[in-house]
Amino acid sequence: MAVKIKSAIFGILSTSISLIVAASLLELYVRLVETDGTNFDIEMWRYAKDLKRISDIPDVGHEHIPGKSGVYMGVPVTINSAGWRDREHSLEKEDGTVRIMMLGDSLTFGWGARPEDVTSYRLERLLNTRKNKVEVINTGIGNANTAMEANYFIKKADVYNPDIVILNYFINDAEQTPRRTNNFFLENLYSAVFIAGRFDVIMRRFFGKSDWKQYYRDLYLEHQTGWLATQNALIELVSYCKARNIRLIVVNYPELHVLSPYPFEDITNLVASKVKVLGIPFLDLLPSLEKKAPHSLWVTKTDAHPNGKAAGLYADAIMKFLVKQYPATFEDPAPTENIDEIK
Known part of the structure; x- marks a missing residue:
């Protein structure tokens, strides 16, 4: 025995x-x-672990830790003292400066893109060739949704008193607000994150879990909690901006896996209808990518976040839209007079 x-x-x-x-x-x-900067799951996990914290603002979920930095997807990321991937901005703007604040998720943040290839950076450069000095503030944060972004602006970022707010919208912004897991393995082990990512792929491919197209479509079912929260957040943001004479526009970023024929045109139209009924200008960026090969716009071969090429096209489209909407603010600089010709 x-x-x-x-x-x-x-x-x-x-x-x-x-x-x-x-x-x-x-x-x-x-x-x-798997830590060579190309594994999306690992890099996004590192970014969340290193640079994010749970926000003490209700309904915001998470925010960046001010002053932190690192290298993710092979590019440097530095968070300023306000908690943004941007240079430092003073609370008080300079006289004669037009201040634009961009709200958004990882696309606005510039996931996988070099600092100079982020849409907000390129937009600021384009606008500063015109009449007024323009300051573009990038408050984007990965894995944020519209409800989080609106609450963050209203309860914290509005102290920067922007003249214009650009709400950058992506198809997954109708997701529910994510909550940080307390799972020991997923919080601490690279291997657990790697296995979870591979398991998700297997479930989608072989066991009937909805693919990415169906997942996005399901977000917009009539009674989905996240979609309802998105619509309420839009209404609240519009009301808040109107009461303070802040000009608000919504810019829709396309999903870059398939561009022609675009599989989510109906969802874009649905979002546009909700925005336009509130009296807010709406810009769809899909036309700015006409005849472009989707993979040529990705930050890596496997990550469809927009690269510098896409950011340049986006910035140009947004600049033209702003000029059209607010011509008195963004008119072309007056031509310089030639003294010799006058004589």
């Missing part, structure tokens, strides 16, 4: 040690091989 007990204990110990060794080797493999 004692021999059987010892044998069972030895078997349990051997199995446990083998599992620990296997898990350790997997963790080592992921840390050595």
Whole structure:
């Protein structure tokens, strides 16, 4: 009997040690091989772990940690003292400056793009070739949705007193506000994040979990909580801006996997209808990408976030839209007179 007990204990110990060794080797493999800056799941997890914290503002979910920095997807990311991936901005704007604040998610943040290839940076450069000095503030944060962005602006970022607010909208902005997990493994182990990502792919491919197209469509079912919250946030943001004479526009960013024929035109039209009924200008950026190959606009071969090429096209389209909407603010600079010709 004692021999059987010892044998069972030895078997349990051997199995446990083998599992620990296997898990350790997997963790080592992921840390050595999958942290080259190209694995989206790993890089987004690192970004959230290093640069984000739970916000103390109700309904905002998470926000950046001021002053933090790192390298993600192979590009440097620096968070300023206000909690944005941007240079420092004073509360008081300079006389004669037009201040634009961009609200948005990882596309606005510039995920995977170099600082000079972020849409807000390129937009500021374009607008500063015109009459007035323009300051564009980028408050984008990865994994944010419209409800989070509107609440963040109303309860915290409005102290910067922008003249114009651009709400940058992406199709997944109708998701529910994410909550940080307390799962020890997903909080601390690279291998757990890697396995979770592979498991999700397997479930979608072989076990009937909805693919990305169906997932996006399901977000806009009539009674989906996230979509209802999005619509309420829009109404609140519009009311807040109107009461303070802040000009508000909504800019829709296309999903870059398939551009022609675009599979989500009906959803774009639905969002546009909700915006326009509130009396707010709406810009769809899809036409700015006409005849462009989708992969040529991605930050990496497997990550469809917009790269510098896409950001340049977006910035140009937004600039032209702003000039059309507010010509007195963004008119062309007056031509310089030639003294010799006058004489």
